[in-house]
Amino acid sequence: xxxxxxxxxxxxxxxxxxxxxxxxxxxxxxxxxKSSLYRSLRLxxxxxxxx
Ligand SMILES: Nc1ncnc2c1ncn2[C@@H]1O[C@H](COP(=O)(O)OP(=O)(O)OP(=O)(O)O)[C@@H](O)[C@H]1O
Ligand SMILES: [Mg+2]
Numbered sequence: 001x002x003x004x005x006x007x008x009x010x011x012x013x014x015x016x017x018x019x020x021x022x023x024x025x026x027x028x029x030x031x032x033x034k035s036s037l038y039r040s041l042r043l044x045x046x047x048x049x050x051x
Contacts, residue, residue, distance in 0.1 A: 010043070011036040 007016045012033050018024075026034050 007040045
């Protein structure tokens with residue numbers, strides 16, 4: 001299980017640090033970065049697949 005996530009310099013995410021638990025709910029206004037958050041996870045997954 002991923003328990004902590006840090007993203008910096010990806011799309012609009014300048015310096016994001018999150019503590020995650022088994023269930024996480026992401027909310028926010030349009031353009032606040034929700035999709036950027038899951039895209040960053042997708043990018044990490046793709047990088048791991050390529051390794
Ligand atoms: N390469 C980039 N560099 C900087 N900012 C970017 C980049 N790509 C997208 N953005 C900006 O990131 C912000 C967050 O976008 P994102 O799509 O993650 O928001 P969202 O919370 O998913 O919005 P919605 O609720 O409309 O789906 C937007 O203002 C977008 O213009
Ligand atoms: Mg979105």
